[in-house]
Amino acid sequence: MVLGRLLLAVGLSGLAVLLSSVVACSHNSRDDSVGTIKVTGSDTMVNLANAWREAFEAGHPDISLQVKGGGSGVGIAALCSGKIDIATASRPMKPTEIETAKAKTGKEPKEFVVGRDALAIYVHKQNPIESISLGELAEIYGENGKMSAWKDLDIDFPACSGGEIIPIGRQNSSGTYAYFKEAVLGVKRDYRQGLTSQSGSSDVVALVSKTPCAIGYSGMGYYKADLVKMVKVAKQKGEPGFAPSVESALDGSYPISRPLYLYTLGEPSGAIQEFIQWVRSEEGQKTVEEQGYVPLPKEPAAK
Numbered sequence: 001m002v003l004g005r006l007l008l009a010v011g012l013s014g015l016a017v018l019l020s021s022v023v024a025c026s027h028n029s030r031d032d033s034v035g036t037i038k039v040t041g042s043d044t045m046v047n048l049a050n051a052w053r054e055a056f057e058a059g060h061p062d063i064s065l066q067v068k069g070g071g072s073g074v075g076i077a078a079l080c081s082g083k084i085d086i087a088t089a090s091r092p093m094k095p096t097e098i099e100t101a102k103a104k105t106g107k108e109p110k111e112f113v114v115g116r117d118a119l120a121i122y123v124h125k126q127n128p129i130e131s132i133s134l135g136e137l138a139e140i141y142g143e144n145g146k147m148s149a150w151k152d153l154d155i156d157f158p159a160c161s162g163g164e165i166i167p168i169g170r171q172n173s174s175g176t177y178a179y180f181k182e183a184v185l186g187v188k189r190d191y192r193q194g195l196t197s198q199s200g201s202s203d204v205v206a207l208v209s210k211t212p213c214a215i216g217y218s219g220m221g222y223y224k225a226d227l228v229k230m231v232k233v234a235k236q237k238g239e240p241g242f243a244p245s246v247e248s249a250l251d252g253s254y255p256i257s258r259p260l261y262l263y264t265l266g267e268p269s270g271a272i273q274e275f276i277q278w279v280r281s282e283e284g285q286k287t288v289e290e291q292g293y294v295p296l297p298k299e300p301a302a303k
Contacts (some may be wrong), residue, residue: 016166035145040068041075041088044176044219045116045260049290051231055287056278062272069200072175079263080104085272087263090175090219107266114279116294118244119180119218119256121231122205124212126159131232131241132186134255139168140215142185143192150213160213168196168204168216176201178256180204180217207231217256220244221292260293 031107039049045195046069053065075087080101093101093109101109121137123129132153139147147153149163157163170177181191198204205217209227223230232241235255248254268276279282285295 010075019206035271036064036066037086037275038066038084039088039300040070040078040084042072042090042175042260043069044090044174044221045071045088046200047202047221048115048260048288051287051291052275055283056275058228060271060274060278063275065275065292071171071199072118072178073173073174076199076263076275079109082265085264086276087261089261090258091178092259092261093263101228101265105265109148109263109265110267112262112264112276112280113259113296114262115260115285115288115296116249116257117260118249118254118294119176119217119258120214120223120244121233121256122208122218122223122228123231124159124208124214125227125229126212127157127229128152128158129155129229129231131234133234133237133239135237137184137233138189140163140165141169141180141191141195143190145192153177157212162213164213166196166211166214167192168198168207168211168214170201170217171197171199176218180256183256205301219293223292246254246289246294250297257294 049067072089078084079087082105138214139145150157201218201222204216205222210212234241242248242253249257286296
């Protein structure tokens with residue numbers, strides 16, 4: 001009798017522990033209708049994503065966002081492992097990354113274009129250069145490049161005492177790094193050895209501002225008129241150059257512009273879907289423009 005009561009007590013205790021575990025697991029699982037949305041990825045987009053976060057949370061007090069940078073590759077890798085809800089990216093996902101996501105999570109990533117970025121070329125604010133061509137940029141940044149001094153561009157710049165061009169770029173996990181390589185160097189050409197790489201978009205602008213001989217590429221949203229100069233870019237040498245702007249990015253006259261993306265695992269629902277719809281709405285796109293990026297083209301009004 002005593003043994004039977006003991007076994008019953010142990011059984012009830014085990015059942016209580018089991019029920020407690022189930023409740024805990026249920027409590028800790030994601031509920032897409034409320035809670036925290038984890039957003040990680042592009043450093044180009046991190047300021048924009050934080051601006052979205054502030055504006056969105058103001059109107060949706062039951063939903064919070066955690067925003068981190070690290071680079072497009074970092075965000076995509078975290079999404080492929082199911083560790084975050086949304087990856088921000090300044091480049092499209094690669095086929096191998098999509099297959100990795102499907103293999104690890106059983107879900108296919110869903111892509112959303114949420115704006116555009118004109119990739120600006122920055123120099124020291126005292127640099128007299130006004131315009132540069134894609135070909136000249138390729139010879140500065142590309143392997144076996146033929147341009148290593150400002151005199152190669154017919155630029156006399158006494159503030160750069162050594163006369164050399166110091167090219168500054170992004171680390172190789174960055175979507176900006178990958179896009180610049182594709183758009184400027186071409187798919188078969190690699191970067192030259194010895195480039196100065198920075199982990200963040202703002203870091204590129206900050207270093208250029210302190211380095212008279214430098215040239216760097218970063219999103220136009222990071223332009224600081226009191227720190228650096230933004231150079232016009234021409235498709236071909238001898239052609240007129242264009243400054244990055246909303247208008248030049250949309251009409252194609254500025255030659256280095258690209259889409260900005262959000263990625264989710266499968267079709268989003270609940271709070272995640274609500275946030276993405278808000279980002280693509282008039283209010284969310286107003287934030288895109290306020291942050292110095294290019295909003296999505298407005299759809300023509302129905303007749």
